[in-house]
Amino acid sequence: MITKLQILWASLLLSISPMLCVAQDMQCHDCHEQQASAWQASHHAKSMEIASPASVLGDFKGGGAAHNGSQFTFSRMAQKYIVNIQNPKLETETYQIQYTFGFTPLQQYLIELPGGKFQALPIAWDSRPQSEGGQRWYDLESDLPWDHFGYTWNTSCAECHSTKLEKNYNPDTQSFSTRWQEINVSCTACHGDADSHREWLNNEQPSSSKYAGFPATLAESGSWTLYDGASIASRSSAPPAQQQLSSCAQCHAHRRIIDEWSLDKAIDDHIDISLISPPLYYPDGQIHGEVFVAGSFMQSKMHQAGVVCSNCHEPHSLELRAEGNALCTQCHVPAVFDTPIHHGHVQDASGSQCVDCHMPTTTYMGVDERRDHRFGIPNPQQTISDNIPNACNQCHIDKSPEWAAKSIVQRSEKPAIRDQHARVFSRHDSQQGLATAELQSIINDTALPSIIRASALIRSNTGADRQSLISAITQLRDDSPLVRMAAVRAFTPQPLNIKKQYLWALGKDRSKLVRLEVAKLLSPLRAADPSLDAEQSAFLETLIKEYETALYINADNPATLLNLSSLYLDTQRPHKAEQALRKAMAIDAEYSPAYINLADLYRAQGQHPRSLSTLLDATALIPKDASLHYALGLAYFRSKDYQRGVAAISVAATLDPENASYLYLYAVALEQTGESSQAIKELHRFIEAFPGNRQNLELLARYEIKYGAAAHALKHLESWLALEPDSEVARQLHQAASRQTRKPE
Structure with missing residues (x-):
């Protein structure tokens, strides 16, 4: 029940805060008392509250903790909660x-900074019981x-902790005038605007209104049914x-907002939504970074079978529908799945719970365990082959992945099958090389979840491989908007005329996500294509x-300002492009991509000294x-200052020794400045760590052939051909090395 005190606090907030808070819509509770009661004890109801004795859990008696050299001390002053930051x-x-x-x-706490900013403190109160290690001030360790x-x-x-938020950011002053409809996650956050529903009620609930006045259900x-x-x-x-x-994923997803949510929107x-890529996910799709569930769930067989969030979670209390394996x-x-024959553990003992094997946890913010929602099958073999975690060794920490893999084979009498996309994504992401045919088999497998196929598409190299381009063209007609978007993105390295030929029609795609990706790639046409007629120009x-x-x-995020700057350059607005980059630097003085792009x-613009000084600074x-050092090196090379x-x-390659592009340029620079032996040595070091990296394998082979070490080149080229047997470049180099190693007659 909403108390008078809560409404009083809400009213008081109107007078003391730059943020607008509208009191909870009581009409929902009048008719939906049971749902409202369940909601009041939920995380949604407590997602954000005014600091008061009823809401503050922390011990404000002079304790605190340190964060990055600053000391935070929490105390009370009359009725106020205070933090001193030294x-x-x-x-x-x-x-x-x-x-x-x-x-x-x-529980975290917000303080107000100039410009309408509210800052979440990095020192949080661990509200768990003391027996679980809680009841302490805790540094989030960033x-x-x-x-x-x-x-x-x-x-x-803010977007996910309050209802119908209006950020109201002013990029010119870097200030906010943020407002909300309700302080926490309330009814309309999930159900949408209720005006039409109230109209339906006032009109005596006409049956002609399909969803009681709401645009969707x-x-x-x-x-x-169990057949x-x-x-x-x-x-x-x-x-x-x-x-x-769609409703849940507006917050329970690692994503970028592209429009305001409403109940009727796909x-x-x-x-x-973010696709399967590091550092958010492991190659098999297991959670790594904090991805907030939806992207994991969309990979699952559950999702494909038609399971929805409310099949497992009561949507108002957010509690599970049942406890333990009963869920x-x-x-x-249960006679098939909730047995030792299936799970391989003593019944009701540790390891016998479905979630132990199929929803392993990852701990975020030091103490917050989140379960993986892809409902995967434990596969220790992937740990051995690709360094991907497995649920078995999360419990059996004293055992090896080899032990776990052997145990599974002995119990099931068959080896665990590695997910194809796990193997292929792992090779790609760790610079081990990639066979195009394997990637295409994932892209073309319509039985796989769309998010997996889309994640394969964004890894395809249409600029270097014709088959990848053909595949991307085919997927532009896929039923899934996510796959179509990824297919559009795969055209990034293509010439502008090819982009126009294949992507123009998708500018009318029903999915906003697809249209935005098309706009990003076709925006240079505005200045580059004089053949556009008036209708085409208006459409663009x-x-x-x-x-x-x-x-x-x-626009309050530096990465977005970087994209805005690129758009301004593509559309011949260089002054606005520079402004966007400088705004990005003002938000985060250490955001290196902004300096590189500037x-x-x-x-x-021909301002070479200014370009170089920007990178030096x-x-x-x-x-x-x-x-930054890599960009600086390129700048020196352009000005012919090779030393x-x-x-x-060299600094770039030392700071990031696993970056193939840095090593490639470093080796080229060494060779061109007369240090070919050192160049070959550096390439050898890299190939030992990443034996399938095509770019550096090719460079090493060319240098070894050039400098009389063709026998060594043959070994590397055979490794390359094992990965990509259809590579014409590898075959030609192999023939050249073979000729060089033949003894003269």
């Missing part, structure tokens, strides 16, 4: 805690300073429109405007950023 220079700033943020297992934009509530947190749990002889229940019909996933019309045996016959302008508007949603902009400011260029590239 920096390494022993200078102290004092702030009032304005809001609580979450409540378990950690290398970021406490006032970094990554901790800014308006930028990084979240009631997608469906009807499930004779089956061990898993089947859904009678697919979810109507996947609106439940997921690809309001978010750009899974709603659909999976509409596309570009839609893309620019979508980027502005996140230097490139100056170089394109940046390397002085951020001396351990390898990408300084080699030195800069």
